[in-house]
Amino acid sequence: MKKTFAIIALILSFGLQAQSYKFRITGTIKAEKEKTPIEAATIHLEKAKDSTVLSYTISDEKGGFSLEGKVYNNKVKLYVSFVGMGEYSKTILLEKDSNINLGTILLKEDTNVLNEVVVKSRAPITIKKDTLEFNVKSFKTKKDANVEDLLKKLPGVEVNEEGQITVNGKAVNKILVNGKPFFGNDPTIATKNLSKEIIEKIQITDTKSKSQAFSGEKGDANNKTINLTIKKENNKGWFGRVAAGGGTDERYEAATIVNRFDNNTRFSVLAGTNNINSPGFSFGEINKMFGNGGGVSFSSNGSFSIGGRNFGGGDGIITSRTAGATYADEYGKGVDLNANYFYSGSSSENVNRSNREYTVQVRDENNPTETRELIYFTNSSSNSSTENDNHSFDTDLDIEIDSTFLINVSPRFTLNNRTSNFNQSNETLDENRALTNSFSSSTISSSDAKNFQNTIDITKRFGKKGAFIKASITNQFDQTDGENFNNSTIETFGTNASTEIRDQRTDIDSDLTGFRTRLSYRQPIIAKKLFVNLNYRYSTDERTRIESTFDFDNTTQDFTNFNTDLSTNFTFNDITKTPLVGVTYNAKSFNLDFDIGQTMRTLENEDQLRPNLSLVKDFNNVTIDARIRYRFPSKARLYVSYDLENNAPSIRQLQPFSDVTNPSNIVTGNPNLRPSKDHRVYVSFNKYDWQKRSGFFLWAGGNVNNDVIVNKTNIGDDLVRTTTYENADGAFSYFGGASYNKSIKLDSLSTLRFRTGLRANGSRSINILNDIENMTTTNSITPRLGIEYNWNKKIVIEPNYEVAFTNTAFNIDNIEDQNFTRHSLRIRTRTNVPKKLEWRNDIRYTFNPNVIGFNRSAWFWNATLAYSVLKDKGTITLKGYDLLNQNTNARRNVVGNYIEDSESTVLQRYFMLGFSWKFNSLGQKGEVREFHF
Template sequence: MKKLFFIFTLLLTNSIFAQSYPFKITGTINSEKDKTTIEAATVHLEKVKDSAIVTYTISNNKGKFSLEGKSFNKDVKLFISYVGMDSYSKSIQLDKTSSLNLGTIFLKEESNLLGEVVIQSRAPITIKKDTLEFNVKSFKTKKDANVEDLLKKLPGVQVDEDGKITVNGKEVNKILVNGKPFFGNDPSITTKNLTKDIIEKVQITDTKSKSEAFTGEKGDANNKTINLTIKKENNKGWFGRVSGGTGTDKRFEGAAMVNRFDNNQRFSILASTNNINSPGFSFGEIQKMFGGGGNVWINRNGGFSINGRRFGGGSGIIKSKTAGATYADKYGKGFDVNANYFYSGSTSNNESKSNREYTLPDRRYFSYSTTTSDDENHNHSFDTDFDIEIDSTFLINIKPSFIVNEREGSSRRQEESLDEDNILTNNYVSSAYSKSLANNFQNRLDITKKLGAKGSFIKATITNRIDKADTEEINKSTIEVFGNNPSTENRDQKSTIDNNLMGLTTRLVYRFPLVTKKLFLDTKYRYQRDERENKENTFDFNNTTLQYSDFNTDLSSDFTYNDITKTPSLELVYRTKKWRLNFQTGFVNRTLENNDKLRPELSLQKEYNNLDLDASFRYQFDSKASIYFDYNLSNNSPNISQIQPFSDVTNPSNIVTGNPNLKPTQNHRVYMNFNKFNWQARTGFWFYANGTLYKNQVITNTSISDDLVRTTTYENTDGGYDIWGGASYSKKIKLDSITSINLRARTNISANKNFNILNNVKEGAKTTSLRPNFRVTLDWNKLAMIETSYEISFSNTKYDINNNQNQNFTRHSINIRTKTNVPKKLEWRNDIRYTYNPNVIGFNKAAWFWNATLVYSVLKDQGSISLKSYDLLNQNTNAQRRATSNYIEDSESTVLQQYFMLGFSWKFNSLGKKGKIRDHNFHF
């Protein structure tokens, strides 16, 4: 065996290094007309034999370039291209020590004279102003590669295991096909289902809204948009996938997606169901597919929630169902429509345990709790998007949406509190049932009119929102207090709750050019009015009538609450090829008012006047590097629950009372990022830093009695902050035409300080954490991929007063991912994770988690049969530890356990040449 391995290694080494021709080609690129240097020209080397790309680079801001590497072919050809210029080419014959300085190369202005033969550019990369364009033919992938496989080959682009795409550290939050949305701009649906062979170009730009693109405004410097251009002959037909599987422990999954393209008209449907905590589709496939993504939660087990809709993963065992459809078309000139429907449903059950150690100024105490829950959730959403382009200067966008959510759930909780001598002080047991129906309607109208040719425009946005939620709850609880004054309190209550919201937001912007297309003054006005109605009727159970008939005033409410904001502002905007600067200042007038029918004497009317500021700049050093900085001053008013002075006694072990004297919290936020990519060396570096300093931050003020019953209110304080940031360095080492090594070092760092008041003593806790990660990936093209990563997480918490309670946490994680395609039709994937939590108390400190999948291709690679094993070692756990300013918690909850599943998947694609459609009949 050792001899065979030695022979294999020797042959591989010889294939890599034998008959290679090292080379170094340098030069300077100038414009022939004005003799100025040309930055960002594409220089690439091709094999004469088959026109395959050997290597490429981009000229720097002085017009200089350097091509270095090795070629296994002696005859090569050099190409230089730049937008608006004729291409330059030169044949080169390499030898063992090729070093060639081409001196200054002059490019002529582009000519296309009648009868002249024009050589079409085959440049792998082209830079057009703020757009980076990749030629798909220049990047080799496997035969049946999809767009995601293609993106992984592009320099500076990273695609993680969840399908999240970043470009030099900036997230791709929108994807377009031929300049138009596909499944709500969703990245993952597009990248996983479109095949590489129908794509011609990949273009990357800063993300812009439709109005920003229409007026030529700056985009979002921190997010990227990918546009895929499809060959005209491939823009008509059907494509999609279907899959299903069944496994041990009654596990199952099924998913289907069908798409129809007919030039401007598109229609797609999807559906899935499973009980393996999987959404059926990726986070990206659902997040932006139907305009969602406002309130997003993601956990490390692969689950996520979007605007209250939960998909897979998370704690507990979840059965999920999804179904949806999207339609897009263009009617006549200047009228585009996009309509979407989506249904998501889930049922889940979970049991969680937590152990907490509380630190008081004069003592400690402990709590141990167990919670079980069962939930069922159904969500229907429908939205449309109309673009009406009256002419080249006038755009109207209308976007109505409607959401219906039904939820039913029950939970049971048991909690014990013990003093520092571990003597039981109180015991709290509760059970709860709730059922709710919520409706939401929202419509946004954007009107944009360009004025003249100097960059002036006027924009108006009107958004109205209507929310209605009806909830029925039953809460039962018993609290037993022990010690010198023992007592028992029982509660059995039923509540009906009506919450309604009517909101209106209007924005007006007028841009006046001070210097044509460079310096602008924007005058803005924003008006927002939210009117909330809350009516909660709570009744205690009457043991005589055996009905919920005794009205409980303390737990009931009947009020309206208005929040009105008026904000006039001015903004200066300056932009050139390299610079983008803006400075905005606004005056915020905010009025809060209430009308309480149960407590007519209660007046919460407040008026706040504050200054908002925003200043940012972006500088593009050259085609390789840029830096961005932003400062923002904003003010957040306390919410209604924090300022209402009556007590919430729903949980008798923790009684909460609002404080009507709270002030708005002032937030000073600073953000910056830097990124650089070296095209020749294939190295990328980026970092970002983000921090917020709080003034008048709202914190809790809690008094804990001897029997450990808590009463809580709120106060303002200064000195709190949040700081977080990260950095990444990556390098690609190409060993030969099929083998490469990718190296990445990444780290995240955070620091925050928060406060609370316990028994009249203010305690501050500063927590800092560092999480470096190292990853090495060996990619042997079609044969194998091995990726290993190691991450260690350090966390330190220091207290201002109780220094003896300072904590240090460490967590280790090792991941190994492999993929082999030997023999050709068999793919074997492994995902192995080892975690070690040395500081966790009461739960498992270490665990191995191993998933493995065998996939065999059938039906000419359109279908596949898979055997999946989940948690092969049966050690899955989610034990974790965290620290706050007044307690340390160890927790664990239900996780999905080991199972094996046999599945079948089929992809179909009839996006053929010249729009010909081949019929497919399928079922599963």
């Protein structure tokens, strides 16, 4: 029987091989009238039977093209198209191994364009100046695909596991729907929630503000904008999704989004809640809806953000609540409105512990010209719980007075309420592990914050040579009221043993009034090519902060004793004036922007509690901003930038007030500080070869910091620190890397995609300890390799591996260099067999051999099963999170003169059963016929 099966399999394999047709089709595209080569013409091959796109490419600078691949249909049709030219088509009969040279193909000028007849191109890709346009129906995906699934199929486009998108290595920071924002500037809401079936075209351009687009300026060369064009017949109706799930360990999630599109009018609402560390945008349906977000980042103050929007919360286990609405419409000619409301709430709990080993050089008491090594240790632990509620409302109103005059008004209002409980304990031990001091505290805090900000942009163009004048005005008002209760104990051991107990209440009142404006004028020297720019920037931020601390009085049994040492009352004003002059040069393949100016900055501080500490400081420094863009004939692009900025010290760093909030580290400002001078350089190079389906991206950048402001600390025998600030030279940072990706079409069903790259970064930090300058230089290099195998969109296997090598060196001879190696392996799989069942796995392995005291290695495995029901409108899901129950976030950091190992609370294994249902009434009435010429 086994032999029989083997023979049958062998016969089938020969049969399949006999039915495959390997081909190579070449030619040259030229304009019929001028006989000149046409660069960036689209050439694609379709099945003659059902118009399925088999292969495509773009002609090079000489008009040449080459199509290679293997198909299972011998009758195919070749199409050639270019904007402004008539389409060329040819039916081709393939042999088993075809090598076909079509010679020169001449394209005629399209008379329909002259007659303003709209023709819908069937080309998969069209290049229009700086815009790359993809025809959605040319890229096949699974039946229930969203926009994110579609983007992953486009050449040069990468979408990582968090939903962050890059195009030829450049980040996508904005996604528009029919040219308008969709739920603000969070790209993932559009990509994870809009269905592929309603989209007609995807356009990719450099990111521009509305004012830049209106004035004709170049956009941001390092960021991309994607515009999703909805089919006309699909731009009226309702669509959305509802889902919920519950699981073990009391885990749950629920969310919904409802959209109403009616041509230029668009209205959407969403809501969600979960306790699985997602920002309220999570569904069990394998991230098809809302998903786990784009670029989730956590901060030390307990908040986290996604797509630039703050959701509050913290490390540890987070329960989130989210609701929002967006509205877009046009009112008459030239008036465009977009409005968004978001509510985001969260509750978080976290336990953290960390260990540090300090190595410090100090002066020898017996011989001041010599130094000795001081080693000591700290152990810290904390637990926290936080409640956070945030409401935000923003509006974007465009008023186009006429074709030369645009006004944009963008008000934003935010209301935040926050309460938290924080308990911590810290102990310091000497080199013999003997306890020298300890600190423990329990803090309860609450705050209410209001923020209003409004920006008005006015743009006026003059003539047809590129002249314009622009004005931007922003005003801001912030108000924060808070209350903190602190109960702490500070103990010092040894010969001068002491104990200090604090029981205090602090009332906080903080206000900020800000005003910023920028005036710009551009005068053409050579029409639309060479310009002189005049700019003036002015800003003022006035901040008032009152912190009133009261000690508990045992007599009155209330917080009535005012503590001057722990209280502040000051008004701080930061005034900046910057005139600039520059030039702009725009050519077909070369662009230059150069601006130079003088920044005049005044810092004023009026201290009501300590009038002797009031100060006024003036700083005058040069500012430079330069940008160069160059496009090679091969379509490769080079970008170079240089910036010189001067950053003034903060009021905390300048004011000679001793902050004794933490008695083990007393901090005092230095009024003699100078501004730091930051030189920043960035270079990028990218190229995508349409012929070979390969892309290369190279980038490098760095900062050199002169007069950088550093900590100057003295440590006593009791290990109590006193800190101030000094200027120092020699600090720097750098980053860079390269990536290469290539797609290989094995046959009409199978595709292999390679991604390889290298990241490198490093920095030198400086601090002064006991009058000895300590320099810490860290260098890291991380090679990585990724492979994706895709068979008929039914089986996808994606292994990825990277290893990070890190070296930290010290300028002190007797401090040993530190070397760290971290291995990461990730394997993702997806199968759609049988058709209605989808099974996904996400397996990660990390190995940290240098971490001390915590788990060095861990496997992390998530899996999801999804089964389609109700004619594919419903989905039942079963999700397993951390199946091996090994999730950990143990990490090691080398910072300055210490090594830290830390670990905090993480979400661990659970299983969840969920159900999702989608609805869609778009395009049910009437169809718009497409014509192909």
